[in-house]
Structure formats: C-alpha cells, structure tokens
Amino acid sequence: MEQEPRAVAETDDAQRYAHMGPGLWLLRVLHGALIGAGAILPGISGGVLCVMFGIYRPMMALLAHPFRTFRIYYRLFIPVILGWAVGFFALAGAVNLLMEASDAVAVSLFIGLIAGMVPSLYRDAGKYGHGRTGWLSTGVAFALLFALLLYLQEGVEMDIEGNLGWFLFCGAVWGLSLVAPGLSSSSILIFLGLYQEMTEGIARFDLGVIVPVAVGILGTALLTARFVNGLFERHHTVAYHAILGVVAASTLMIVPLEFDGVLELLLSLACAALGFLAAWGMDRYGQRVRPEA
Numbered sequence: 001m002e003q004e005p006r007a008v009a010e011t012d013d014a015q016r017y018a019h020m021g022p023g024l025w026l027l028r029v030l031h032g033a034l035i036g037a038g039a040i041l042p043g044i045s046g047g048v049l050c051v052m053f054g055i056y057r058p059m060m061a062l063l064a065h066p067f068r069t070f071r072i073y074y075r076l077f078i079p080v081i082l083g084w085a086v087g088f089f090a091l092a093g094a095v096n097l098l099m100e101a102s103d104a105v106a107v108s109l110f111i112g113l114i115a116g117m118v119p120s121l122y123r124d125a126g127k128y129g130h131g132r133t134g135w136l137s138t139g140v141a142f143a144l145l146f147a148l149l150l151y152l153q154e155g156v157e158m159d160i161e162g163n164l165g166w167f168l169f170c171g172a173v174w175g176l177s178l179v180a181p182g183l184s185s186s187s188i189l190i191f192l193g194l195y196q197e198m199t200e201g202i203a204r205f206d207l208g209v210i211v212p213v214a215v216g217i218l219g220t221a222l223l224t225a226r227f228v229n230g231l232f233e234r235h236h237t238v239a240y241h242a243i244l245g246v247v248a249a250s251t252l253m254i255v256p257l258e259f260d261g262v263l264e265l266l267l268s269l270a271c272a273a274l275g276f277l278a279a280w281g282m283d284r285y286g287q288r289v290r291p292e293a
Contacts (some may be wrong), residue, residue, distance in 0.1 A: 019021075026079070026144030028076065028079035030082065030085075032082060032084040032087065035083075035087065036084035036087030036091070036238070037090075039084075039087075040087075040091045040095055047177060050178070052280060058076055059077075060225055061073070066222070088202070091204035093199075099199070102267070102268075104204040104258070105263055105267050105268050106271075107190065107268075109271035110190070110275065111275065112278075113275040113276070114251045115279070116276040118244075119283060120283040121240070121243065121244055121247065125237065125240035125243070125244055126237075127240050128236055128237055133237065134241035137242045138244045138245040140246065141241075141242040141244075142244075143245075146253070157281050162194060168199050168212045168215060169216065170216060171212060171213035171215060172217070174217050175216060175217040175218065175219065175221040175224070176228075177268065178217070179221055180243065191254055198213065
C-alpha cells in the first residue's frame with residue numbers, strides 16, 4: 001500500500017533532519033536571523049523568506065500538526081528560532097532610530113523594500129497562470145482594503161495608543177504574515193500608528209510589549225495554519241492575487257507627501273531606490289539558491 005504524499009514527505013524529512021552538522025546548523029541560524037529581520041522590515045514577508053530558505057513546508061506541518069511532527073522538525077527549528085530572535089531584536093533598535101531621525105526617509109526605504117518584493121509575489125501568484133479570476137481577486141482585495149484604510153484615515157479620529165490589546169493585534173497580524181507568504185503586515189501597522197511604538201518597546205526589551213506580541217504571533221500562526229495552508233493549496237491563484245491587492249493598497253496609503261525641504265525629499269528617493277535594490281537583489285539570490293520546500 002502506497003503512502004500518502006504527506007506521509008512520504010514527513011518520512012523523508014525525518015531522515016534529512018536527523019543529523020545536522022555544525023555547518024548546516026549555523027546556516028539555519030543565519031536563515032532564522034534573516035527571517036527575524038524580515039519580520040521587522042516592512043515589505044519583507046517572513047512567509048516568503050521561509051519559502052526561500054526551504055523552511056515553509058516544515059513550518060506549516062509543525063504548526064498544523066505540532067504533536068505529530070515535533071519529533072521530526074525540532075532539530076531544524078531550534079537554530080532557526082535562535083537566529084530569528086537575534087535578527088528580530090537587533091533590527092528593532094535600528095529601525096526605531098531611523099524612524100526617529102525622519103519618518104519620511106524611513107517610510108520611503110520601506111516602500112522601496114515592498115516594491116522590490118513585488119516581482120517575487122507576482123511570480124508566485126502566476127505559478128498556475130494569472131487569469132481573469134486572479135486579477136479580479138486583486139482588484140476586489142485592493143478596493144476593499146483601500147476603502148477601509150481611507151475611511152479610517154479620513155472619517156475616524158485615530159489616536160491609537162499601544163496597550164495590551166493593540167500589541168496582541170500587532171502580533172496577530174505578524175503571525176498571519178508568517179503563514180501567508182507574500183503578506184507584509186508592517187505597512188498596515190505603520191498606517192495605524194502602532195509600528196514605531198511597538199519597535200521602541202521591543203528595542204527596550206519591554207515585556208509589556210514583547211509578551212503580547214509573541215502571544216499574538218504564536219496564537220495566530222497556530223490557529224490559522226491549517227486554514228491558510230489549505231487555502232493556498234486549493235485556491236493558489238486567487239489567494240496570491242488577493243495578497244497583491246492587499247500589498248498595493250496598504251503601501252499606497254503610507255506614501256509620504258510632505259517633506260522638510262529638498263534634502264529630505266532627495267534622501268527619501270535615494271532610500272526608496274536602495275530599499276528596492278536590496279529586496280530585488282535578495283529575491284534574485286533566492287531564485288538561485290532556493291531549495292525545494
């Protein structure tokens with residue numbers, strides 16, 4: 001009797017991860033650090049980086065069936081989690097300093113990073129063709145989110161102060177970006193005014209920020225892993241094209257329109273270009289070295 005594809009994959013993974021030498025272990029630490037940095041940088045999707053480094057499928061299997069698959073994947077994810085923590089906390093401080101120096105310059109850098117990852121998302125969306133249904137999904141997702149964000153910006157007094165509930169929300173949005181490749185959530189958090197306060201708390205190692213954010217990430221990832229995984233497997237084209245619309249709408253709403261002089265405008269344009277080249281280069285590198293996942 002033939003094994004199901006999932007069982008075959010888990011058997012292969014059990015053999016693959018049974019013995020990890022020091023070199024591979026350190027490589028996984030580096031992968032984790034880059035994924036952690038991607039969680040902080042707007043425009044860089046943690047889910048996309050997981051796919052790039054061959055971690056996405058094992059991660060989804062672990063989240064969807066933790067009790068059955070823990071013994072298979074724990075050797076893989078110990079170095080990844082250690083690296084993620086280093087990248088996450090180290091970059092939080094750097095991002096916070098940049099936003100304090102100039103919001104316009106920082107956001108322009110983030111917009112460049114987002115734009116640089118769009119070719120990767122577009123390519124993944126068209127894996128099975130784009131088609132009319134896919135573009136309809138993009139248009140509907142863009143229109144709905146853009147209308148919602150415009151309403152919040154124009155019709156609602158937004159004076160959000162970070163508290164336990166909002167930091168849980170931040171973690172939940174981040175958790176969703178892990179299980180949905182291509183979805184970068186930080187631009188929405190910037191729009192809501194929560195991003196800088198959250199990164200400040202993380203940089204200070206404020207447990208009042210870190211704990212609810214961590215609970216939100218883990219809780220959302222565990223609760224949505226099966227559903228999101230099934231959605232992307234059964235409706236790949238529609239789901240990825242919807243993410244294209246979400247990314248476009250959330251990015252458009254954070255484009256800076258006011259600058260403190262010509263110098264800040266030029267710095268903003270330069271940072272946008274730098275961000276685009278960095279993300280685009282990472283995508284090109286990922287295409288060359290991406291392992292099967």
